[in-house]
Amino acid sequence: MKSMKTIWGGLCLCAVLGSCTSAAPKDEAAEVKAPDKSEVVIENILTRRSIRQYKPQAVNRDTMQVILNCGINAPNGQNKQSWEVRVVDNPEFIDGLTEIFKKENPKAAEDPSFKNMFRNAPTVVFIAHDTKYDMSQIDCGLLGENMVLSAWSMGIGSCCLGSPVRFMNTNKDAAPYLKKLNFSEGYELLYCIAFGYPDEAPAAKPRSAAKIQFVD
Numbered sequence: 001m002k003s004m005k006t007i008w009g010g011l012c013l014c015a016v017l018g019s020c021t022s023a024a025p026k027d028e029a030a031e032v033k034a035p036d037k038s039e040v041v042i043e044n045i046l047t048r049r050s051i052r053q054y055k056p057q058a059v060n061r062d063t064m065q066v067i068l069n070c071g072i073n074a075p076n077g078q079n080k081q082s083w084e085v086r087v088v089d090n091p092e093f094i095d096g097l098t099e100i101f102k103k104e105n106p107k108a109a110e111d112p113s114f115k116n117m118f119r120n121a122p123t124v125v126f127i128a129h130d131t132k133y134d135m136s137q138i139d140c141g142l143l144g145e146n147m148v149l150s151a152w153s154m155g156i157g158s159c160c161l162g163s164p165v166r167f168m169n170t171n172k173d174a175a176p177y178l179k180k181l182n183f184s185e186g187y188e189l190l191y192c193i194a195f196g197y198p199d200e201a202p203a204a205k206p207r208s209a210a211k212i213q214f215v216d
C-alpha cells in the first residue's frame with residue numbers, strides 16, 4: 001500500500017509538471033490516469049535506494065551487459081559518449097585494493113559488516129570522464145543513472161561512490177590498480193558504482209521539495 005501511495009504522489013507531481021510545461025490543451029482525466037508503463041517507470045525511480053550490503057556473488061555478466069547497454073544509451077552531449085567504463089568483478093582486484101585502503105583507514109574495517117571499500121559490493125563499475133570536454137561529467141552522471149535504474153528494475157542493488165575514487169586518485173599504493181583500469185590519455189576516474197544482489201532494504205531518505213520552484 002505504501003508503495004501505491006508513493007506512486008500516486010509521483011503521478012500527481014507528474015500531472016502538475018505536465019500541465020505547467022505544455023501549452024497544448026489536455027484532457028485532465030487522461031493526465032491523472034497514467035498508463036501502466038509510466039506507473040512502472042515511476043515506481044522504479046521512487047523505490048530505488050542506495051544499497052550497502054550485498055550477497056557475496058558477483059552480478060551475472062549477462063545481466064551486467066544489459067545494465068551497461070542501458071548506461072551507454074543515456075543522453076550525452078553531441079553523442080560524443082565522453083565516458084570510459086571499466087567493470088570489475090574480480091575479488092583479487094577488489095580485495096587487494098581494500099587491503100591498501102584498510103591500512104590508511106583502519107577504523108573502517110572495524111565495522112563487523114565491512115567486506116570491502118566499495119560498500120561491500122562484489123561488482124564495481126568505474127567511470128572516467130574526458131577532462132577536455134566541459135560536459136563530460138554530466139554525460140557520466142547520466143550514464144550512471146541509467147545503469148542504477150535499469151539495475152534496480154531487475155532486482156540489482158547499487159550505490160554511487162565518490163570516496164573510494166578519491167582514495168584511488170590520491171593514494172600512491174593504489175596507483176597500480178588505477179593503472180590496471182587502463183583509461184585512455186585525457187580521461188580521469190570520476191566515480192564508481194557498486195552493484196550486487198541486495199542484502200538489505202533501507203528506508204527512503206527524505207527529499208526537500210523546497211529545492212524546486214516554478215518560475216513564471
Ligand SMILES: Cc1cc2nc3c(=O)[nH]c(=O)nc-3n(C[C@H](O)[C@H](O)[C@H](O)COP(=O)(O)O)c2cc1C
Pocket residue numbers: 048049050051052119159160161162163164191204205
Ligand atoms: C556523486 C555521489 C557520490 C556518492 N558517494 C558515496 C560514498 O562515497 N559512500 C556512500 O556510502 N554513498 C555515496 N553516495 C550515495 C549517497 O549517499 C546516496 O545516494 C544518498 O544518501 C541518497 O540516498 P539514496 O540513494 O538511497 O536515495 C554517493 C552518491 C553520489 C550521487
